[in-house]
Amino acid sequence: MPIVVLIIIGAAAGFLATRLMRxxxxxxxxxxxxxxxxxxxxxxxxxxxxxxxxxSGFVGAVLGALLVIWIWKTYLRR
Incomplete structure (x- = not known):
């Protein structure tokens, strides 16, 4: 059950993280x-x-999504 909750929170966190990182x-x-x-x-x-x-789970999800975006922009998107 906790993984399902993380996936749902992750969808919202991904939206917020992409907006924060523009x-x-x-x-x-x-x-x-x-x-x-x-x-x-x-x-x-x-x-x-x-x-x-x-x-704190939501904060962690947003921070994790921001980290993924930073890695994506830095290393994968060239």
Whole structure:
């Protein structure tokens, strides 16, 4: 169940992250960025989630999506 929640949160986080980083991405790319970022951020910030609740999971998802966008822009998009 937690992975399904991370995927749903990741879709919203991907949308927010693409807007914060000011990139134009297709809807599937935005969803993929958000989902991968949510999974990464969710794993990294799992300890905070137990302390602060679901909001830290959303923050982790956004941070993870921002990291994925940075890696994508820096290394993959040339």
């Amino acid at each position: 990139i134009e991405a297709s809807i599937p790319a935005t969803l993929l960025i958000g989902i991968v970022g949510a999974l990464l951020g969710g794993l990294i910030l799992r300890s905070l989630a137990s302390v602060m609740g679901w909001m």
